[in-house]
Amino acid sequence: MPDLILHHYASSPFSEKARLLLGHKKLAWKSVIIPPVMPKPQLVALTGGYRRAPVLQIGADIYCDTALVADVLEHLQPEPPLYPEPEKGLSRILAQWADNQLFWAAMAYSLQPKGAAEVFAGAPPEAAKAFAEDRAKMSAGNMARLRPGDAAAAYKSYLRRLSDMLDDKPFLLGEVPCIADFAAYHGLWYTRRVHAVKDILQLTPAVLDWMDSIQAIGHGSFEKITAADAIAAAQAATPHTLLADSTFQDEHGIPLGSAVTVRAESFGPEETAGTLVAATRTHYTLARQADGAGTVHVHFPRIGYVLKAARD
CATH class of the missing domain: 1.20.1050.10 (Glutathione S-transferase Yfyf (Class Pi); Chain A, domain 2)
Known part of the structure; x- marks a missing residue:
């Protein structure tokens, strides 16, 4: 099992959602505490602009938004399921x-x-x-x-x-x-x-x-590490997504390999710029060079995010 690194802070509601998801899945994880307000230099170094909490890092793969984090955890540990049939x-x-x-x-x-x-x-x-x-x-x-x-x-x-x-x-x-x-x-x-x-x-x-x-589910087992440790983990790894779908779904007329930006639709206007390496039915993935961490892949859910061709 690769190291799961959660970038979060204590009073963040969405971070609490992610902590409980990790506890529900009984997954061990590593904790990096980030500031509740900008600047967040170490986090932004990895994401390229995205600054909302939490962010899940697995090696050189950076997963933004708890909707996508939940999908990743479901792939890593299918039981108990987060998306049970038939509901x-x-x-x-x-x-x-x-x-x-x-x-x-x-x-x-x-x-x-x-x-x-x-x-x-x-x-x-x-x-x-x-x-x-x-x-x-x-x-x-x-x-x-x-x-x-x-x-x-x-x-x-x-x-x-x-x-x-x-x-x-x-x-x-x-x-x-x-x-x-x-x-x-x-x-x-x-x-x-x-x-x-x-x-x-x-x-x-x-x-x-x-x-x-x-609440009784708890947060599972975790240990604290520093932001520098997390950046070093990204530097030592090669991007390898854990998202299950991979088929290209083009809704924008933007081919893979294009320079693009992704940002949230409404809350958090900061853009992440990179090269589009995946645009599937569920997510976008951008490859970018992260300060001190080398090549990383930053992943966003498709719903709730805006993909655009990069400005000239």
Whole structure:
């Protein structure tokens, strides 16, 4: 089994999703802590621009976005499955909703003024300002943020719907957790950490019980390493993707071998530039030269990301 290196930070909800996925799969991993705000020089050295947390590194292969990370972990360790039949398609669609609508409602509610005041209590005033400015840059005018009142209304509705799904089963789609559970959990996990706002979860006791079950999965076994160790691991390796599909699917008229950029559609406008070496039904892969790490392949899920020919 190759070393799994997770670049993450403690309070990141999507990082918590990835940590739990690793725990669910009972995979050992290595932990590299990255800053919650820019600059993130060692991470960007590997990704070429992408700066969201978490990022999974396996040798010289860099996997961005937890939707793609989940696919990689499923390939490495098929049991227990994240996409069980016959609900495979349903679990993916529910996870996509949870990672977007549910997550942003949870964050807008959790970081309302009283929540934000608690999160940054004891920190110097410039810390809260730096965080707000960093996240504003990540939105880049492409996202309409919910106001606290609208977020509360949406969040309560979503929690009731999750509770309805848990009426007759311990997890959202059955007797065992699937990708939908992990995607729905991490935004609620963040709310539960903020005492000033967490009482909203008391409205749905079934959801709290379900959260306890997900939390009990844990993060598995891991050891801490440095960012320099991770870059050295990339330097010592040759890219070799663990993504199962490889058939070229051309939707843009951009042939393999072209100079391209990839960026997220809405949150995190930073582009990664490189040579297009894969464009399949599920993912894009760019080859690039990373500072101090040699040739790396950076992988992105197709859904939620924008591929363009590089500017002249």
